[in-house]
Amino acid sequence: MEEVIRLENVVKIYRTGGVVTYGLRGVNLVVYRGEFIAIMGPSGSGKSTLLNIVGLLDRPTKGRVLICGEDVSRMSSKKLAYFRNRKIGFVFQHFNLINRLTVLENIELPLVARGMPRKYRIELAKKALIMAGGDLSWLPKRPNQLSGGQQQRVAIARAIVGSPEIILADEPTGNLDRASAKIVMQTFLKLNRAGNTIVMVTHDPEVANCTQKIYVIRDGKIVAVEEPDPSRCVIETVK
């Protein structure tokens, strides 16, 4: 099996005003192509820190990070930006959409950064929104004219519009009701079946149980790997 993510003894130390905080205390993790994994753990245990490092939004203090076999610390800033744009799609708990742009413009953003002509951008944005369980009538609207569940589907469309092979999601259902959480998880499962590798942070057992493997993180370290129970996945439990 092909490794798409490898973390070797990754340590993250935050230094703010003389105060030292450990985000991660030596994490080892390998994710293979096509896997769908969940990361669970208490608040402050390092879940977002881990995801941000994998997503190239932050750098480790110590240790090695490989994405698609390439050592991130050896990449130029140009290559890092390329990897962020092409290889990784990020979904956040608070959607992180831009309200002064339309839904269409939000979804197109990763393609604008690539210099893709408008005609193709619109085509791909529509395809992504449908894949994410959204509706094309949302395209001219502003994100804040949509419900939370709808906004998250737009955010997922933005994350997948450029066909990244890795999708990272930090509490993607954290602000959603059960019905919306179910729709969002159906989308992630569909993306996984289509070949995407997915790493999802969640504190919701009914979300974690939809994945293939649950890593438990505590105090900056992975302390257990658990087998999910698919009969307790939100898709099965919410009618």
Ligand SMILES: Nc1ncnc2c1ncn2[C@@H]1O[C@H](COP(=O)(O)OP(=O)(O)OP(=O)(O)O)[C@@H](O)[C@H]1O
């Ligand atoms: N930018 C930062 N500066 C200083 N400390 C930070 C920073 N980001 C995170 N930390 C600290 O690192 C530790 C891990 O934080 P992290 O955000 O990764 O936790 P989490 O597991 O995502 O928690 P939650 O479930 O509340 O989102 C915490 O002690 C946190 O206070």
Ligand SMILES: [Mg+2]
């Ligand atoms: Mg977090």
